[in-house]
Amino acid sequence: MSERSKSIAVIIVAAGKGERVGVDGNEVPKQYRLVAGTPVLSRSIKAFLDHPQVTHVLPVINEQHRERFDNLGLGDPRLLPAIGGGANRQASVLAGLMALGPLRPDLVLIHDAARPMVSLEVIGDVIALLQNLDGALPALPLTDTIKRSIDGRQVAATEDRRQLSAAQTPQGFRFGQILSAHMRAVNVRREFTDDAEIAEWAGLRVGMVMGDVENFKLTYPEDFVRAEHILTGAKQMETRIGTGYDVHSFEPGDAVWLCGVRIPYKAKLNGHSDADVSLHALTDAILGAIGEGDIGVHFPPSDMQWKGAASTIFLRHASELVARLGGRIVNCDVTIVAEAPKIGPHASAMRAVIAETLGISASRVAVKATTNEKLGFIGREEGIVAMASASVEVPRID
Template sequence: MDFAGVVVAAGSGSRAGAGSAKQWRALGGRPVLRWSVEALLDAGAAEVVVVIPAGADAEAAGALEGLRRWRTVAGGATRTDSVRAGLDAVRIDETAAVLIHDAARPLLAGSVVSRLLKALAQADAALPVLPVADSLKRDGGGVSAGAVERDGLVRAQTPQAFRLAPLRAAYAAWPDDAAATDDMAVFEAAGGRVALVQGAPALLTLTYPEDFAMAEALIAWETRMGLGLDAHRWGPGDIVWICGVPICHHQTLVGHSDADAGLHALTDAILGAIGDGDIGDHFPPSDPQWKGARSDQFLVHAVERVRARGGRLVNVDVTLVCEQPRIKPHRAAMKARLAELLDLPLDAVSVKATTTEGMGFAGRQEGLAAQAIAAVALPVRPAS
């Protein structure tokens, strides 16, 4: 079923503690808002309208950089006003579905979206719910005022799914000065029929500072490996760059940039770990701006691509294959330089060297080769 998403992110999040509004804060290495928008896009949303505070366009653009099929609209004074603004901006067909989601529930799994869309085949709206497991009590001013029967009670979550035309009609009929606990309250007041589907425990709301710690604990991390290989031939010169370190030598490596084979191999390994092409895709040798360029900027770019995905480097390992120059006297400096560029501890960086016992182009001292492996950890949404 075709559907659009509306992500409500127009609040100030004052109860979440000091700092920026919670929708811009980091969770698992990426902005809270990005989790919800990515989840809806990955689930197949034709478009996602993000309702943000007035004047927060720059924050939204930064949080959602690299994503497609989204746009922003300014929210209103209340959540109801913000949802109305989001619905007005949706451009999908009136017969399609729309999912209204709170950005403060970032750990949305695609399976929840699937259950909601399936339920819309038999109803005008669908709501993800969880059973109430705890005993319920009334608060009588700091003392218990008796138990509340929990049979028949469920906890409502978002996203809440609707057929677009009936939801717009329900909001048009809702009084401007009336408050609604959620979108289902508006829909049910107009006589809409709502199906209940299984929610997900991970869909908790980030309200207080401790909720962020709980959400972090629910995020799984996927470790990926990448392999890089590079080689350059020897040519006239007196300095060679290897793993970011200049070494005085009677030859240099020939290439379009500074021909640092160690950094080139490592850059490819990192890009490979996240499936983001290779060094030639990002810095084509046909582009004159990279002629003679320092290769450390290529490596830093690859690390930034990992961080943009909310990921982090775990460790790297570089093997240099050459007969000359001797690597061991410079290995400590190479490790230190790589650790600095990658923001890794020294024990997460390895530089080794070997020869080919006179065999092949490296053995004939025609060139130098480098091989690198990189491990990257990426955050993964809960699957339930």
């Protein structure tokens, strides 16, 4: 049977919490963060769907991220329904292998979702090597001198780097063999670092193909910066600043919406949408930074489809316009001016909503509140004012 006629399934391992990349508890998991306007997981999946020899792609996700995955809107007849992963990577891969059992693919490739820039060439090389071996993985020779240390402070030995390589994914195997090896490994009192190690432990013949320096794993914040530069063609970026201002009066009601959070109150804000004065100001700030007018241009109040609409829709749209330019939102700052209701108890939730909507860390979002010292219409509790600023990075065009 020729290699092209073999059925080849791919497991995309995306079940981790993805917390290491950020410093804030509200950090978007790294597999769902945007890189050059596209979620990391979407890029990883598409890389394999673009390869003509791949017959099935199975995402293994964290069940707590199910809604995030569904919101990716991925669609392809070769893309299988995502399944939930296990407590660690090894358990997640086994769950994926078990789920592929009824399909009985000839070969399986196992790939980390956090490597979104894997090339078609690397994928093809791994598949080709499986014609003669039980397993294959891409790897890069080490260029730095490697020191061994027992305590992390004193050098105990210098390794021969000529015998060492840095492993990447996808790692490919004959399906039946790696499934059997993983099932046996469950009973071993140790956690294997990757699937190739399990294959080696099981006595399978594993070979290496040349890896790719751009097939690196997104782990730390600087990795995302590097990936952004690569995917945008290393264009020179420039920072732009936008500001926004909005005001809404009170009318009879029982709650107000501020920064996407519903706050019970003796009145509500008057407006065509949900009247979230703070998100309106922030949306205008982002639109202003990229020269795209104001919120009324994109969502006219005369259009009845926006009556009562959640203002997070407007904010997300502004974020998407930045992404289409190949840019990113660096940070945003919202100031709410009101005598009441009290904002402080809700500030953390507000930052979380904004961060979620924009796809950025909550550490890049500030929400502040002040009163008007009982002066003017704000002091008379007739309405609320919000001011916002946003900084974005976009490719320089002049």
